[in-house]
Amino acid sequence: MILDNLPVMRYATQNGIKIQWTRFPVGYTPQNNNEDYIINHLKFTVLVHEYEGRGVEIIGTGEEGMGVISEGDKKVASGYEIVGFEVVPCSVKYDSETMIKLHKYDNITSPSCPLELEKSQIIRQQERVSFTYEVEFVKSDVRWPSRWDAYLKMEGARVHWFSILNSLMVIFFLAGIVFVIFLRTMRRDLTRYEELDKEAQAQMNEELSGWKLVVCDVF
Structure with a gap:
């Protein structure tokens, strides 16, 4: 999954070591358990940084269509650049009776990622599964030229250097x-x-x- 040419980043901690991936699973099977669970809720975090300096082309979209803001309007206009894209995959067991009453773009309360298997969505035949997502925009101190630093410092790069x-x-x-x-x-x-x-x-x-x-x- 890509946003503004940035692959989505997923963080996790295993044995006290912080690990990061540019992908996320669609399901999992817990240890000592034969049941499969599906990832049906995604928490997206979009890191944005306010643009700096002049000479930045701001393209705005809205009800009146797409347009480029003029040089004079840049002094009073505000714009942000996407400098990060993160995701937290969750498995959440929803109430099927409540979810069936909702429409496609209805808002729901943001669920927390449960650690208990009883609150996670199990995969079974003839069982209804609801897929949801949420997006949060967070201001970041990361500037546009440095937005790829998080990807270049991944563990995969260390493994690559170890192989060399x-x-x-x-x-x-x-x-x-x-x-x-x-x-x-x-x-x-x-x-x-x-x-x-x-x-x-x-x-x-x-x-x-x-x-x-x-x-x-x-x-």
Whole structure:
């Protein structure tokens, strides 16, 4: 789900660690329970920040249609930019008799996300399920250029960097093995060359021994 090119963000806490996703489930199955529960209520929070500076094009919509506010009207007009989009998925068991009397766009009291399974909406055959949502606009200090920071700091990015680090460690390890093999091969070749030089020097000394050392000398 996307609003103004921002994916919806869902926050949760597991084992004291804050986790965030850019998606939300449509249902769940509790531990030690064979029943399935459906997500039928979504609490949306839209973070907005008042635009700053001049040169901002404000497009207004209303009963008279869409129009662009002129440069002179910007001084007295107010506008906000969307800098965040969050959701809290809930499973709520509604009273079917009450919900069936409501129309499509009727307002309802904002429900709280129940933790008890008895108050959650179970999935069963021939059971009526009502889907609802609510939207809350909250002012935020996050500015427009920084609205993607929350997504770039997600846990998925850390896992990605961990994978890169793991790959680099494997590359360095294999490079170290190749370097050791290369070093041992070079040392063996150098040792063999030194032995050949010693044999050649010994052979030369043997050829120049005895009377050959004083040949052509004058006494």
